[in-house]
Amino acid sequence: DGGITQSPKYLFRKEGQNVTLSCEQNLNHDAMYWYRQDPGQGLRLIYYSQIVNDFQKGDIAEGYSVSREKKESFPLTVTSAQKNPTAFYLCASSPKDRGYSREGREQYFGPGTRLTVT
Amino acid sequence: AQSVTQLDSQVPVFEEAPVELRCNYSSSVSVYLFWYVQYPNQGLQLLLKYLSGSTLVESINGFEAEFNKSQTSFHLRKPSVHISDTAEYFCAVSLSIMGRRALTFGSGTRLQVQP
Numbered sequence A: 001d002g003g004i005t006q007s008p009k010y011l012f013r014k015e016g017q018n019v020t021l022s023c024e025q026n027l028n029h030d031a032m033y034w035y036r037q038d039p040g041q042g043l044r045l046i047y048y049s050q051i052v053n054d055f056q057k058g059d060i061a062e063g064y065s066v067s068r069e070k071k072e073s074f075p076l077t078v079t080s081a082q083k084n085p086t087a088f089y090l091c092a093s094s095p096k097d098r099g100y101s102r103e104g105r106e107q108y109f110g111p112g113t114r115l116t117v118t
Numbered sequence B: 001a002q003s004v005t006q007l008d009s010q011v012p013v014f015e016e017a018p019v020e021l022r023c024n025y026s027s028s029v030s031v032y033l034f035w036y037v038q039y040p041n042q043g044l045q046l047l048l049k050y051l052s053g054s055t056l057v058e059s060i061n062g063f064e065a066e067f068n069k070s071q072t073s074f075h076l077r078k079p080s081v082h083i084s085d086t087a088e089y090f091c092a093v094s095l096s097i098m099g100r101r102a103l104t105f106g107s108g109t110r111l112q113v114q115p
Helices: none
Strands: A004-007 A010-013 A019-025 A031-037 A043-051 A054-057 A064-066 A076-078 A087-094 A113-117 B003-005 B010-014 B019-021 B024-026 B032-038 B044-050 B056-058 B064-068 B073-078 B087-097 B100-105 B109-114
Touching: A004 A087, A010 A019, A019 A031, A019 A087, A019 A113, A043 A064, A043 B100, A076 A087, B003 B087, B003 B100, B010 B019, B019 B109, B024 B073, B032 B064, B032 B073, B044 B056, B044 B064, B044 B073, B073 B087
Parallel strands: A010 A113, B010 B109
Antiparallel strands: A004 A019, A019 A076, A031 A043, A031 A087, A043 A054, A064 A076, A087 A113, B003 B024, B019 B073, B032 B044, B032 B087, B056 B064, B064 B073, B087 B100, B087 B109
């Protein structure tokens, strides 16, 4: 089955520790995204990558880092610099955006990782 | 800048009643519009999308949404809801700016279907 996997589903960390969230996709999608979800605020974009070895900051990148060494994988590290890291984190992917068609307009989401930092 | 407004944070409704979840967007260029559904502690699933063509789009489970360009709206409707429709629904807009394509989401509407 093709899809996006995120692990673990629940993650607990002490304040001051870095933590890495995993995201893997076997959909052969070029673009991958990380969103953060907080109650009543919808989803906010943290980082995105349109191609291997390249990524850009989203709207709330401070305190986060990413890498894109393989097409299938886009791990997110929540660093100790992130002031309020407790949240639900969602990874998504989409096909390459081809200007002559409408591929790449929609995104496919993983099941999410709920991170709690105490 | 684009933004998405979902006016209702919660919508309680009785089973088999009709429902409308409202979504308005602001954008000066053509947009692509989506509705996603999220069940508790799960990721988002695409419910339906408007890319072009007919302004009325339908999902396989009875939901429909109509793109209204003059009112910049993309409201989601269902004529008769089921208990299983209880979930959070997100409206989203997609467009490409300076080579970046990402979705901008509304804040979500929690649909609570009561027996």
